[in-house]
Amino acid sequence: MPELPEVETTRKGIQPKVDQQTITAFVIRDGRLRWPVETHLQNTLPGLVVLSVQRRGKYILLNTQKGTLLIHLGMSGNLRVLPTDTEVQKHDHIDIEFANGYLLRLNDPRRFGSVLWHDVSLGPVENHKLLAKLAPEPLTDDFNGAYFYEKTRNRKVAIKTLVMNSHVVVGAGNIYANESLFMSRIHPQTQASLLTQKQCDLLVENIKSVLIAAIKQGGTTLKDFLSPDGKPGYFVQQLKVYGQAGQPCQTCSTPIERIMLNQRATYFCSQCQPFIKPKPPSAQKSR
Ligand SMILES: [Zn+2]
Structure with missing residues (x-):
């Protein structure tokens, strides 16, 4: 797509x-x-x-x-x-x-x-x-750490699902969500509300940089738009986790895992992106 x-x-x-x-x-x-x-x-x-x-x-x-x-x-x-x-x-x-x-x-x-x-x-x-009703463009200043932090508050949904929600930000599709979470060392299933301001800043920065890299690479095949049999200039990127199930993590060599999350293929390194469990409701009440 x-x-x-x-x-x-x-x-x-x-x-x-x-x-x-x-x-x-x-x-x-x-x-x-x-x-x-x-x-x-x-x-x-x-x-x-x-x-x-x-x-x-x-x-x-x-x-x-x-x-x-x-x-x-x-x-x-x-x-x-x-x-x-x-x-x-x-x-x-x-x-x-x-x-x-x-x-x-x-x-x-x-x-x-x-x-x-x-x-x-x-x-x-x-x-x-x-x-x-479209959310901010990811490459504009409207999409920033403060905005994104606010969007994660009180949200129990997995962070990857929130990143892909077009009411939060447009255009961070499945590939870019997987890659930016890896770059930010955040497990895709982390409950959104558990993210710190710092993590939100980092994730926003990485969503922008992965999209910019993809646009740049797409730009290198622009000549294809002028050839009758040309394929569209879809970029082929050096992906770190997306589609890499079983391959060693480029950072720590742990095999990349693949799960389905919200019906989308989700890739992560369990070592680099440790899962933080939400506190059970009873523990929250006792505080
Ligand atoms: Zn790793």
């Missing part, structure tokens, strides 16, 4: 050929995505200029004079910039053609992606119901 770094890599990859370009056609080959693609867009979009290419959470936003197109890659989607005459392949559902001779093509085998329209008459795109 494309996660925040892949979406940011995609945004950066398409921007040079899409930003400030006039849309000449919007082609719907199969509009049965997660939500049906509005057919009026075939008439609404031509003639409009893409004023900016932004991202909020995992949505790519193409802003025009009349409104914003929100594109989500779902489970299996990818966006590529191609010459307009590029042959159509299986699962190429949507094209946005531009006056510069390029088109933006959404390929999505599983069709969980979405292409949605937010008309300018409805106010800023931030008001869109899918964006309005």
Whole structure:
């Protein structure tokens, strides 16, 4: 599933050929995505200029004079910039053609992606119901140790589950949650409320750095966005725990363990990330 770094890599990859370009056609080959693609867009979009290419959470936003197109890659989607005459392949559902001779093509085998329209008459795109309740972006100053510490108070949920909660922070997907907890020496099953301010500061710092590293690596394959057969620039990172079950920990050589937590594969080193048991309720009462 494309996660925040892949979406940011995609945004950066398409921007040079899409930003400030006039849309000449919007082609719907199969509009049965997660939500049906509005057919009026075939008439609404031509003639409009893409004023900016932004991202909020995992949505790519193409802003025009009349409104914003929100594109989500779902489970299996990818966006590529191609010459307009590029042959159509299986699962190429949507094209946005531009006056510069390029088109933006959404390929999505599983069709969980979405292409949605937010008309300018409805106010800023931030008001869109899918964006309005999104938590802070992880790479902004709004996501900081003090904010995160406050979010962990009175929360009995496992810290990894809280990190992945998009109401707390957007875009810290499973890989990044696993890696940042390892870097912070925090066991993924630790009850969130047991974390100290210091641990929260460290975890926030590591979530940011693992995402920045992933975006950087994604950026090295940007040329793929311009090749018709190119895979999207999904990064291949040097992962320390994710997918490493049974392999020796890079720090202490203890075999990495794998468990399921909230139905997601969870990897950790039991030596580097010791589990801190919550106090039983009776012990808390007696104090
Ligand atoms: Zn270790």
